[in-house]
Amino acid sequence: MDTKKLALSLHPLERKVLPLLKKTSKFEELISLSQMQQVEVMRALQWLSNKKAIVLHEELKELIRLEENGKEYQKKGLPEYRFLRAIKGEDTVDEIKKYTELSDEEATVCLGHLRKKGFISMRKDGASLVISLTEAGKKAAKEKHTEESLLEKSFPLQAQSLSPAEKEAILQLRTRKNILASDLQKIITAKLTDLGKKLSDEDIPDDVADRVTSALLKSDKWSSTSFRRYDVKINVPPIHGGRRHYVEQAIKYIKRIWLDLGFKEMEGNMVQTAFWDLDALFVPQDHPAREMQDTFYLKDPAAGKLPKLASKVKDMHEHGGTLGSKGWGSKWSSEIAMQNMLRTHTTVLSAQTIAKLHEEDLPAKYFTVGRVYRNEALSWKHLFEFTQVEGIVVDPDANFKHLKGYLSNFFKKMGFEKIRIRPGHFPYTEPSAEVDVWHPTKKQWVELGGSGIFRPEVVEPLLGKDVPVLAWGLGLERSIMEYYGFQDVRLLYQNDLKNLRESKLWLR
């Protein structure tokens, strides 16, 4: 270890304490010698220990100290023995009290004490109490007792240096008021290691600065100042800053994929009439999806207005319009279509977009990423509010192969090399296809969305012509969960700050 370098990394506090360690290893002495605060000396010793310049040793010791009464008894002697030795034959309590200058309370305590030990006998003489020594008492008055010798010692005493008899005496004294108390003291010693000794011999310049300051730069000392070396390898506390939510990061990335393929972004409302969400998409009015279980309906306003083209949609439902299709063959109710609801899929926006297009706008490609709603209780698998990625291609020359092409391209950019489509069913597409991706680690096909070509029954009333419209709808949360390793979909919207602050970026 380059001790010179190490010396240059010493903190000012360490530099103050280090030389003193040649004189003493005791913490208390270091404090008084250095004139530093206890906490500063401690910190310096800790750092020196980390540098392996010293070995820190902590020992817990019990110290006995004198309290108020203890101090008095050290001077005057223990009251019971003063009392004892004051008895010359037969004396009254009052006489002894006057002689010893003991208070009433102290005298009472002594009486009890001496009687217990069998050193005195008492008898009543009229109103006063007469005390006389027993044989044991006479002997005791002549001896020096352990507790008396103890009190003559210099306090505080270290508990472990006491003899068993002394320890017993201490216990006894501690039961009495205010004589003794004990404290647990941490005795810290710091011993220099060989490295430490070498270090303390190093010449440490005084003008090693801690910080560059603007004052230093303004002065003329800046060119001659050297700086304390840091331990650049230690851990530093983390910081956090501003961030986009990872769902938003993923959405941004996904939007980019569609924009790069030449798609335009669609916008639209969350609240829609059943007309746009279902009827315009040729979903029959008795389809189970319209039931209360699956769809959120509004209390107020409960119904909205229908657009003019509702009559064309009505015709298509009832008898296939001018297309030549059979239609659903059942009566179409405008009341049902007017109901206000929260959109159950982003395909609503596709329908609204197609309705605004003219032949000269084609071919046209649109996408959207937005929230949709299903009337379900929150669970680890289901959200009532989640995000769908929707795309359509309105093109007289579009065909089923292109559908596979767009989907494949999108999923490649999402990190899935292989996709497959299988026959599926949606009321508004024909052909319909389920979209699976090959999960690289799970090594199985995972369903990530649905797709198809809009039925002519959908397109004709909206656009005025049977033009093929490729369409797909993909669930966003599922893809994100894969990336972040969540098992519970609710975690995506839990907004736990620790999680948000520490999560990795959507690195695609």
Added chain:
Amino acid sequence: MPTVHFNKDVFERYVGKKLPIEELKDRISFLGTDLEGIEDNIITVEVFPNRPDMLSVQGFARAFSSFIGNETGFKEYKSTPSHEKVIIEKEVHSVRPYTSCAIVRGMKFNDETIKEVIDIQEKLHITYGRSRKKVAIGIYPFEKIKTPIRFTAMKPEDIVFRPLDANKEMNAREILEQHPTGQAYGHLLEGKKMFPVFLDADNKVLSVPPIINSEETGRITEKTTDVFVECSGFEYELLSKCLNMILTAMADMGGHVYSMQLEYPDKTITNPDFEPTELDIDLAYVNKRLGLDIKEKELKHLLEKMGYGHKNGKVLVPCYRADILYQIDVAEDLAIAHGFENFEETIPNVATIAQEAPKEVLKNKVADLLVGLGFQETATYNLSNEEHQSTMMDSNIKPIKLANAVSLEYNVLRAWLLPSLMEILRHNSHYEYPQKLFTYGITFSKNNSTDTGVGEKIGLAIISSHEKADYTEARQIVEYILKAFGAKGVVEEVEFPSFISGRASHITIDGKPLATLGELSPKVLKNWGLEMPAIGIEFSIETLFEHINKNK
């Protein structure tokens, strides 16, 4: 979307061919059903709602067998006249106008096949019949019935019989009130003064559709060999198709179908009608749509793989297919026959120009500014509840309510976004401060000028919570954002109950509300269980957007 379970051995017997299990799984997936798994000799699949003919193992096997090239082509079903009739009286026209009926003889019933038939009936009831609303099916042991059968309507109190699973005779009204099936489906006859009823020639009650059969004439046992099948409802074509699905399944089980004469008040129809529907398809149209080049010769082969016939240039659609509305439906079947896996992925060379929605562009720009100030974005729901939106914020904002939310916590459309951030502060009070958050979302309010009556605006809420959070900081944030767009707002004092009085303001731009901001009152903070001061800003992206576009 009904899930059905088929016994693999039974299935393979009907298919007429056994496939290795991996191939079986693969082929089922590419036929047009969602395979859930094959375990312990049970095949579990989700049959899509447009193929009720595949709900029976016979129908499923029929479709599968032709698909794998085993028994291809149009399968002809025949019926023989039974010389029996069903009389439909005019009384029933206003109650349940139509029925479609037939007889099947020579059935061999055991435990398993009885269960199969009841299963088909139930599955069709739930899906195609929309829980018996559109179609109700009755299957009866024919030997118990004296013909001719009458389909008529009577007063419920006059219809007396012992229903299935009951131990005494009841009238129809009592059945609706006391019998479990009556209680379950009674709502379908709500408000009707007369109930539909099938009677035999001795005036014995056969059944009250769509509720229940009689115990005497309505229960099939192992001794039964001949059955009477009827479907009743409101649209004749649906009933006819439904009947066809059941009859063809029974024919595949070994039964012989016998036709009946249905005497309606205005005409007499022979049932069943097994004749295929003839459909014209435009091969050029189909090829263009699919991106294929199917030739006439190949067309016949592909059609037969999917159970169609092809004669004189027309497609023959089997009598049990209920989903063929237009030639596009045949096109899908041709795509399935070609094999979805065989379509090449192609992207055409069609140039279109991308465009990001301008409001989204603005949202991202503002978000970047906030991130630059050290704010963490959160993602919040647009649904909330009145307590969060109103009571806990000490305000009397009345958000738009949902009619039928399952959860009490999420049953309104949020009128503003700050409460969502308060909720997040509450859940994160044990983490390090400062906590600086923002969220985007939609605010909903009543607006008569929109089609739905609801106005939706893109909103933004910002909160900064730490010891030194104060009004100045809130103003600084808003002005920092405005300055980036070269905009300046007009500041006015405002009394807003969630904010401390004298510490809140309202900013407008072009006379339109842009932001409301202030120091959150201790009462509101305590409502949310918070012990750290915070400032809040409710910001309108819409107003900022309009301003920027005005000045372009």
